[in-house]
Amino acid sequence: MGNSESSSLDVAWRSKFSTEEQTFLSVIFDSISGSDTAEETKDGKAPQKQFTLAMLKFIEDMIVSVIHLLQHEKMLKGWNVEKTGDYNLGITRLTAYLMSELKAEGEDLSAEKLHAVEFGQSELKDWVYRVSHIPNFLHALIALALHLTKPQYHGEFFSATQVLPQCLGIKYTGVFTVLDIPSVIYLKSNLPSENQSQWKLLFSSQAHGESFSRFSVQILHKGPTLLIVKDSFGYIFGGFASCSWELKPQFQGDSKCFLFTLSPHLGTFNSTGYNDHFMYLNHGQQTMPNGLGMGGQHSYFGLWIDSNYGQGHSKAKPRCTTYSSPQLSAKEHFTVDTLEVWMVGNPPKNDLDCLGPQIVVREEVWYLQLQDCDWWGRMSGRGNHRGSGAFMMFLQTLSPMDAEKTS
Structure with missing residues (x-):
């Protein structure tokens, strides 16, 4: 990295964090990059194994601390650790994802390759500045540690909505979600800003039963949604629908839609621009496929939930044409264990869907x-x-x- 580039990065990095956060980060960087050890290498870069272990420990501790402090301060925004997925597995997956976001010479690195690359403070600062989770976590840690979460500081230094969306729909019920809190944090960061602040559970197969008709009724005309699927092998994956679902035999949606995986690892897959097969929902017709699909084409979707509830497929050889996603499920044809749909953001203003035993107008x-x-x-x-x-x-x-x- 050249002197001018390094200087501009340093300015950008300093403008991103408060004085307290910069001091905290400097200590961390000195420790991780090896500048305060006898084993320091040229340019302040740590030995590879030492660096990787130190970074893993730093990231994991940071995630654990933020969630613990939010829980202690009753700032989990309606989420309940006891009613969500495996907390520890979620932390492990989010840690691995954040580690994979480190770059050397402009290249993305997988977790396996981190042992073969040396990093110094400039790479660490680039990573902290570029990956939005890191400043959000650091803001939370400093604010919570210094008790800057009182009403007089709201909106000025830290708000829990920077980390978690408000959760509606499970607090006073017996419903458990397959989402773990680290996965919620990850998904939130990948959504458009207008869809990040509030999530409401529209459908859960635990609460509403295993019926495609009921599933369809619950999600129609509700605005942008997150579809979450857990298959019988424990894989968790889904898609973001940027528009309201409509029941019709044509593709719908736009390029803001994406597919994702949450277990066994985290990943998002955005539109390739190859086609506009973003969303599909049909039921009760003999001439067209009946079910819900995202990406790919008829009978070969990147994600498909069949109207014969409980069955689905994720086909990608080698990749889904619409989203460039791999096979999301454990097997190409899968059995649904749990199905959830969350409305993300505020409900659409023209939402006229009827509730309960009323005459339905659509x-x-x-x-x-x-x-x-x-x-x-x-x-x-x-x-x-x-x-x-x-x-x-x-x-x-x-x-x-x-x-x-x-x-």
């Missing part, structure tokens, strides 16, 4: 509600309310606009 929801809702079974005479079956038969003959007039 054609696709109309069809699905009549197929799968318990209240329809009762009202149509299959339950204890046999006298109202004729009324519901009448409703079946109405168009969505007619139904709207009767409400």
Whole structure:
């Protein structure tokens, strides 16, 4: 790195952090890069094994400390460690991901290659400045340690929303999410800014049952969402849908959509620009595939959940054409263990979806509600309310606009 480039990096780095954070980081950098040891190499670079172990320890301790402090200060934003996925595995995966973001001479490095590369303070500063998680974690550590989280400091130095989104939908329920808190932190950082602050659970197979019709009803016209799938082998993966899901036999969405994997490792896969097969949701047709898909093409999706609930596939030989994603599941054809959908960001202003036993005004929801809702079974005479079956038969003959007039 040239002198001018190094100088500009130093200025950018210093503008990113407070004086307290710079002092803290300088001590860490001196220790990790070997500048205070007898084993120091040229340019202040640490021996490879020493560096890798020190960095792993630093990152892991930083993640653990932030989550512990947020929990202690009751600032987990509605998330509950007891109702989320394996905390320790999540920390291990996030640590490995952050380590892989280190670069030498402009190249990305996998965790396996870190042992073969020497790093000094300039590389460390570049990494800290470039990877958004690091300053967010450091801001949190300094603020929490110095008790700068009181109301008078909110919005000035640190807010928990810099690390975690507000969680809605599980706090007062018996629902457990397959997401662990480190994975939530990772996913949040990859979302557009307008989708980072608040997440609401729309569907969980634990709570809503294993029905594709019910699944579809819960996610239609809710704005941007995160689809989370856990297969029978424990792999966790999914996709970000940047637009509301609509029930139709055409592709939808835009290039903000992406696929991701959370277990056994973290990774995101963005649009390649090759095609516009971002999102697909169809049900009840004989001539087109019925299910939910993201990326690829019919019968060969990067991620597919079949309308025959419980079955899916992730096909990529060698990569999904839409997202350049590899096979996300343990096996190409997988069995769903758990399925979740989270609304991310504020609900759309024009959201008219009906809740509970109301007349549904949209054609696709109309069809699905009549197929799968318990209240329809009762009202149509299959339950204890046999006298109202004729009324519901009448409703079946109405168009969505007619139904709207009767409400």
